[in-house]
Amino acid sequence: MVFNIWKKIKKKQFASLYLVYGTEAFLINETKQLLVHHVLEKEEIEFNFSSYDLEETPIETALEDAETFPFIGDKRLIILQNPFFLTSAKGKVDHHLAKLEAYLKEPAPYSIVVFLAPYEKLDERRKLTKELKRKAETIEAKKLNERELKEWIHERASLHSILIDEDAVDLLLLLVGTNLFLLTSEIDKLALYAKHIDIHTVEKLVSRSLEENIFHLVDKIVHRKIDEALRIFYDLLKQNQEPIKILSIISGQFRLIYQVKELARQGYGEKQIAGYLKVHPYRVKLAAGQARFFSNEELIRKIDLLSQADYEMKTGAMNKVLIIEMFLFKLNDTPIKQS
Structure with a gap:
């Protein structure tokens, strides 16, 4: 995984060539920053660091720089961005690729050359692509799956010499989502607070996403605490959240509650449901808890109400804020039924 290469960089165990490709901007940017920080001293950056956009500059110009002896320090760091010639795309610059092959x-030996390729795929049929992947330390900067995300969070925490509980990791992913920039910010903040992060620390300190705020709004709806639901709704409006987006996420949560209830009735476990619906297991767990307060018929009625509210909002039949208020007030029509 990427952390293995990052650890080598931090130990100043550098390769001569790096290839970072994929669409996960955080992994690309973090690799670049780590190399700049660990390869060069501050006073060396001005003399021994260069960055080239290969959509504008020929590769031979960049390689001439790489073959120039470093000034003051021991290493040169050359960043080569957008090497489109590793893909099937055509660019406006003609590159002397034989020079790169050589x-x-x-x-x-005194230069570290880094190819940053923000592309989902490289052209594996090209001899040059194969040779670069064979010679370089290669990082695939792809979107991480759930297992990789959890591993990444634990690794990130270990960089701060802190431990984070597994249920705290689940809640962190639920609250923040999968954006690595946001997760990094929250983990760095948690590391300032404690050396052992449990679920209560996450609940107390982590900023809540729009989806998480709306989950709490839905939870108030579930328990028919309409005054508190309205208070959360008005707070979201003060944060400049669009009513149509709020309604969309409320609708999505109620659909999830219905799906979880129905699949559980068919005998599926929470992990199976999470895999089938492709949602985070913690969301399934919470939705299962909320589903106990509704019959299937009630959930279908609520989804119908939300569908009607969505239609009215999109056709301009009524003020958008009033549409959501009316939906919330209609929920008082049914008492709580815990099953």
Whole structure:
């Protein structure tokens, strides 16, 4: 995984060539920043750091720089962005790729050359792509799956010498989502607070996403605490959240509650449901708890009400804020039934 390469960089165990490709901007940016920080001293950056956009600059110009001896320090760091010639795309710059092929055979021992390729796929049929992947330390900057995300969170926490409980990881992912920039910010903040992060620490300190705020709104709806639901709704409006987006997420939560209830009735376990619906297991667990307060018929009625509210909002039949208020007031028509 990417952390293995990052750990080597932090130990100053550098490769001559790096290839970072994929669409996960955080992993690309973090690799670049780690190399700049650990390869060069501050006073060396001005003299020994160069960055080239290969959609504008020929590769031979960048390689001439890589073959120039460093000034003051021991290493040069050359960042090569957008190497489109590793894909099937065509660019406006003609590159002397034979020069690059020759460099790959014998990289300058005093230079670290980094290819940053923000593309979902490289053209694996190209001889140059194959050779670069064979010679370089390669990082696939892809979107992480659930297992990789959890591993990444634990690894990120370990960089701060802190431990984080598994249920705290689940809640962190639920509250923040899968954006690595946001997760990094929250983990760094948690690390300032404690050396052992449990679920209560996450509940207390982590900023809530729009979806999480709306989950709490739905929870108030579930328990027919309409005054408190309205208070959360008005707070969201003060944060400049659009009523149509709020309604959309409320609708999505009620659909999830219905799906979880129905699949549980058919004998599926929570992990199976999470896999089938492709949602986070913690969301399934919470939705299962909320589902106990509704019969299937009640949930269908609520989903119908939300569908009607969505239609009225999109056709301009009524003021958008009033539409959601009316939906919330209609919920008082049915008493709580716990099953």
